[in-house]
Amino acid sequence: MGLYLRLAWRNYWRQRRRTVIVVVAIGLTMALMMFYDGFVGGFDQAIYGNAVKVLGGNIQVHANGYGAKADQTPLLPLGDDQAIVQAALAQPQVVAALRRINTGGMVSSREGAFPVSIVGVEPEGEIPVSLVAQNVVEGRYLAANDLDVVFIGRGLAEALDVAVGERITLAGRATHSQMRRRTMTVVGIYDVGMREIEKRTVYISLGEAQDLYGLGGESTEVALSLKQIGQESAVMRALKLSLPGYEIDSWETNFPELQQALATKGGVMNIFSVIMLLIVGIGILDLLLMAVYERTREIGILGALGLKPHQISLLFILEGALMGLVGVAVGVGLGLLINSFLGRVGMDYSKFANLTEYTALLGGRVYPTLGLEKLPQRALTVVIIAILASFYPARQAAQREPAEALHYV
């Protein structure tokens, strides 16, 4: 095998000019795919990273049945939430496990009305881990036994035209379809630099939420903060064992519509890249066919020396595969160059912030990643298509009669 590889590698460089052109074509295709992956990766990172930072918690524990109805933020009490907190804190990576009540509602003032998600929190526990609690610009954060007060974002304060100390109407729902509304005083305003998200989330104390929604002593969510992003899956696996009967999710699973959008676009990109690679494949096929004709005598000699037809085929297939591999290498280099540049500059997406719940989390600019997420899969596709394209020329080469090929002019 080593010998064939060496032969194929030498053959590979015999027609430098043509080879370089094919390699450029493969490289461009590969770089285009990496650009796309990097863009999606950056999108993902911005959304999930900001979700963890701003909305809080790398992992959420909910009661069974929550996920299917997540859009409607159902008030499903967790039962024994203290046990969940204990189990979570037993994991070494978990720095905080906080009980919350999370539901949808609406705030209104004379200026207008906005749908919001209302989060009941344990204030003293949130302060060390919550970006929102650490970015109070007016007034103060919530305190444990605050009643009748609400903590809102600057985006919402501006839209409702309210200041600290003024009152707004908050409507949410109790457990049994009746709605609850209450006029509350704005106790503080936070600013995390993302107006759309600030518009969509308000905080009250857990005690207040339990009272408002008739959930005496209970909560609907336990949010876990980890030491680092990236440890989610290990902790989730461990928790699933110690906490059967609960739904344990990270933010990755919490935006089904984003998942759908990314899956559709990813599917389109996959088809697109395969078609591009087929075009490139035609180039490889052309080139190898030409090489077979050029090397007719050589093939005759190899045959006369005793190489079996399938061994001659192997030479050409290896040459095709090498084209794929070198093309991948060139493409990865080009892709890294593009993505690291864009990763520094970022792309402006602020106009699209209010399009959906998840784009609100973009925070204006998207910084593409290096696009290495799907590299093995992309590279494999390239090499497979390169190999497929070399089958036909390889067969042509193998079918030569040694004696005739030797006399070919």
Add this chain to the structure above:
Amino acid sequence: MMQLYKMAWRNLGRNRRRSFLSALALGMGLALLLLMAAVVAGEMRDAMESSIRLQSGHLQVRAKSYDEGKTSLAWEDLIENPAAVAAQIATLPAVRVATPRLFANGIVAAGDESVGVRIIGIDPPSEANAPFREGLVNGEFLSADDRGGILMGQTLANKLSLKAGDTINLLVNTSNGDVDEQPFVIRGIYSTHTPGYDQSTVLMPLAKAQAITQAENHASTVFVLLRDREQTDAIVAALQTSSYQINTWVQMNELLVETEQLSNAYMWLLYLIVLAITATVIVNALIMAVFERTREIGILLAMGMRGSRIMAMFFAESSLLAVGGIAMGLVLGGLLVTYATKYGFYIGSYGMTGILIGERIYAYLTLSDTITLTITALVITLVAALYPAMLAARMEPVEALHGGKGA
């Protein structure tokens, strides 16, 4: 000239397989681009049409101080006596329909679940409500004097497992900044095939909406559809008054227009990359042809043919390849686009409410896209042929006659 093409044609015929494959590569590239251009154009066109039909109309007349982002219901932000205003606008000949609408925000609660919604008070008999009347999938449409009924989008109804005849609680913001709550019966369920809209919109008769929000004889907007949207500017001029703000469909869909521009810029980048990749295939095929024919080129040169003429010969070859490839691309692309125009692609819900993307995308190939892409493909192929043609033209006759320095 004719002779040049005849030679080029024969030369291409000498290696039919390679010529065919090179043209096929170009054809595949062009077909792919035509399909993509058509899908993007179709998506944008549908989004604009949905928006005009469901959300923005061609024109909206609102009170000066009305802020769309806030859904204010304070009287000073609303249009007083909207039916009269609408009737007056409707007398203009270019106006197809003008109808008052009232917007409020609210929450639908059913059982243990609740969802934030936009509530629109509509004048039920108005022709502008055709998308909802025709899109009814269950139950019946609203009547103007209905005081306890709503229409709900199918996506939302499915999420909450509701059907026509069920009762829900609706919480609505009111003129004085408070909220009010009342039970309503779902009279009917509509589908506009636009999940972003259907999951977030509840309709009720204007009179009831005015009553529950305490807006009394006010509306947020007068929604206007024209007979022809080209007449927008003329109507705006005719309606210009100091007491209202007039918003055109272009202004109200600014985000969509910007999205379209942005995606067009991305698409051009993509077109150039794809065509560059196809061009490499053609360049390679021509380079091979040049080196195969080294001796031949030597003979031609020795007989006194000029370098420029040899270049022209290879250009003729590549333009024939380009024409063949483009023809294949148009046929192949035409087939793909026809399929995608007829059946579309199912994409489901992206959860978008700002831009109304339907659950299916139908392709729409414009003539200008076809022409631009065809010309771009031709130009790029010819530019790519420059290199092999130059290689051929620059050969030294004596060396070439002896087989040259090799490829």
